[in-house]
Amino acid sequence: MMKELTRRNFIYGMAASAVMVGFPNLGQAFSNDDKFDLVIRGGEVLDPSQNLRARRDVGIRNAVVAALEPEIPASMGKQVIDAGGRLVLPGLIDYHAHVCPELSAIGIPADELVPYSGATTYVDTGDTGGNNFSAFKHYIIPKCRSRIYAYVHISCIGLAGFPVTECLNINYVNVDLAAKTLAENPDVLLGVKVRMEKSIVGENGLEPLKRAIKAAELSGVKGARVMCHIGLGPGEMSDLLELLRPGDVLTHCFTGNGTGIMKDGKVLPAARAAKERGVIFDVAHGAGSFDFAIAEPAMAQGILPDTLSSDVHVYSANSPGRVQLPWVMSKFLHMGLSLEQVVAMTTQIPAKLIGKVDKLGTLQVGAPGDVSILELVEEDVKFMDAGGGGKKLNTRQGKRYLKPFKTVRAGRAFGQPYPAPFVF
Ligand SMILES: [Zn+2]
Incomplete structure (x- = not known):
């Protein structure tokens, strides 16, 4: 038999x-x-x-x-x-990571992350822009065993200048270049990344986001997304949220940097409207972009994330909040999501958003042979968030956590x- x-x-x-x-x-x-x-x-x-x-x-x-x-x-x-x-x-997918150290100032080699992330697929979120993406695609990605997709940064330099931020000089924010890069690389690219905080865009306000959206549209690539990082400013969060289109990605959705998507303990109507029209809410924990005090009330008010992700990079990976994907999954388990939900948010759902490989994010016969084996450790554990804006980190006492095995x-x-x- x-x-x-x-x-x-x-x-x-x-x-x-x-x-x-x-x-x-x-x-x-x-x-x-x-x-x-x-x-x-x-x-x-x-x-x-x-x-x-x-x-x-x-x-x-x-x-x-x-x-x-x-x-x-x-x-x-x-x-x-x-x-x-x-x-x-199914092989875990980290939908927000930084895995191009050769060309950005914050990346980590994808394969190096595996023992901690348990992930087989990473989405690089804007390490490179139109001026250096080609080197990422031709010299870095082919040498990784991990599967890599990317967002091209709307700033032509990507994150090469970090900590000098990439959108202070609006002349770097080149719509035609990002659109062309996106149009010519549909095998790797998912869309355009932009980081929208006052400290990053300076006096340029919402202009970098507007240009990112224009580049995605101009590319002619069907379903090209804009991934928008949020934090403190610029301006009112609602004004920013109203610009996002269905299918665009709101990353750091539970940031405590500024007021995030909450005001006076309530989810902003503009955030709820964004969710309802199909904007994707991505966690991207990071070193300063995940706050229990935002996530808990937002989820209690019905705003669940679509994707759990780490925002792992050379700074966040060493931060006390422990950003690696299994830890982020464990925190959402602790906040009441089911194991099935946190697994869907790191396999099936991001695979659909990537939309390039049949059966990716599944273990169906015929799927890619990508598998993550984890242990659900039942023991007391202290979870820490990432605060935000210099806030004291919040802690939560948990009883179980996920640990990568193979x-x-x-x-x-x-x-x-x-x-x-x-x-x-
Ligand atoms: Zn990031």
Whole structure:
């Protein structure tokens, strides 16, 4: 029975691989050995895309999920990971990260983050602008095992000048350049990033955001988004929120820097209206952009985030709030979201927003072989937020947290077991 089952899955796996690389007759290139490259055994699979939470084994062959079954014998795997007692999730997606150290002043190499993030996909949010994006795409991304997408910064220098901010000089804020970069790189780019705070834009007010929106529209790329960072100013938050279009991303949605999306304990009507018209609310915890005192009342008033993300970079990664994705997920679990919700917000939902790879963010047969194995540790834990604007950090006493165990990208685990030969 098992033989028959795996044979069918083998054929399916080959078909999926053949489609992915565009060769019709790849079958001959493979031996009759129907073992999986990797079997992840004994874990509790949680895949919101299939409403699935149950003990399942995952078989990966040729970089795609080839089988998801109640039991796959260890003998069927060239490599085996014992996930007993752990959660087996679709590869986590960090929708707000900074993973281009070579060209921005704040990035961290994506693969370096894996032991802490448990993520297989990162969205780089504006490390590069139109003047240096090409180097990111051609020299950095191809060398990463992690899957990387990006927003191009509306400022042509991206975050290369940090801590000197990128939109103080409005001449850097070049609409045509950002639009052209976006139009020419639909394989990697999701949209245009802009950071909107008084300290970043100086006297330029809402102009950088207006230019980012214009660049997204001018690019002609269907569904091109603007990701807008919020914080303290410029001007009234409501004026900024009213500019965002359906599908644009409000990042740092629960920032405590300034009043955020709250006023006098209530969600701003403009924030609620933005949510209702389809603006995406992204957490992007960061070193100063997540405040329990904003998130808790906002969620109690019905404003849930769409995506959980870290805003990990060289400063935030060392901050006391612990920004890595599993910690952000753990904080939202503590605030009352279900495990299914926090997993959907880091897999299925961001994968849909990326919208470039079939079945990304799922463990369905035929999905990319990207898997995050985490442990839900049941013990007392102190959570800390990121305050904002020099505020004292808030703490919350929790009882459980998520901890990365193993991360698998395209069927290859980071760390052991090492494949031989090591190809990816
Ligand atoms: Zn950021």
